[in-house]
Amino acid sequence: MHVHSYEKIWLALGLGLILLLIGSVTYGAVGPGVAMVAADEPTVDPTALDEDERFADPRVEQVGENEYEAYVVAYQFGFEPDPIVVPANSTVTFMVTSRDVTHGFEVVGTNANTMVIPGEVSTLTVETSEPTEYGIICNEYCGAAHHGMEGKLEVVP
Ligand code: CUA
Known part of the structure; x- marks a missing residue:
C-alpha cells in the first residue's frame, strides 16, 4: 500500500511536469509572435497599401532635424522606393512592409536586417555616417526571382 501511494505521487508529479512543458512550449510558440504585432509592430492591410498613408507613396520623409523615416514596400521582386535616398549623419527609421509574400x-554589409511580413510593419533604425551606396537584398525565399530581388540605399551628402 505504501509503495502504491508513492507511485501515485510520482505519477502526479510526472504529469505536472509534462503539462508544464506543454505550457511553456505553447507559450514560446505563441507569445513572441503576438507581442511583435501588438507592441512594436503596427499592422497594415497588405491588400490596401494604396490607401495607407505611409505606404501609398513609398518615400523618405524628414521628421526631425537629423531624423528621417523611410516607408518601404517590398514586393515580388523589388523594393520601393528604389533607390532609397537618405542623408549622411542622420538617424533613419525604416518601416518596411510587403505587398504580397x-x-x-x-542592407548589405551592415547589421540592418529584418524579415518583412505582409500585414506587419517591420521597423528598424540606423545611423548613417559617410555618403556611400549600399545594396539591399531579400533573404527570404519569395519566388522564382528571389535571387534577383535587389534594391539600393544611397547615403548622400
Ligand atoms: Cu523577396 Cu526573396
Whole structure:
C-alpha cells in the first residue's frame, strides 16, 4: 500500500511536469509572435497599401532635424522606393512592409536586417555616417526571382 501511494505521487508529479512543458512550449510558440504585432509592430492591410498613408507613396520623409523615416514596400521582386535616398549623419527609421509574400530586407554589409511580413510593419533604425551606396537584398525565399530581388540605399551628402 505504501509503495502504491508513492507511485501515485510520482505519477502526479510526472504529469505536472509534462503539462508544464506543454505550457511553456505553447507559450514560446505563441507569445513572441503576438507581442511583435501588438507592441512594436503596427499592422497594415497588405491588400490596401494604396490607401495607407505611409505606404501609398513609398518615400523618405524628414521628421526631425537629423531624423528621417523611410516607408518601404517590398514586393515580388523589388523594393520601393528604389533607390532609397537618405542623408549622411542622420538617424533613419525604416518601416518596411510587403505587398504580397514574406520577404527580407537586408542592407548589405551592415547589421540592418529584418524579415518583412505582409500585414506587419517591420521597423528598424540606423545611423548613417559617410555618403556611400549600399545594396539591399531579400533573404527570404519569395519566388522564382528571389535571387534577383535587389534594391539600393544611397547615403548622400
Ligand atoms: Cu523577396 Cu526573396
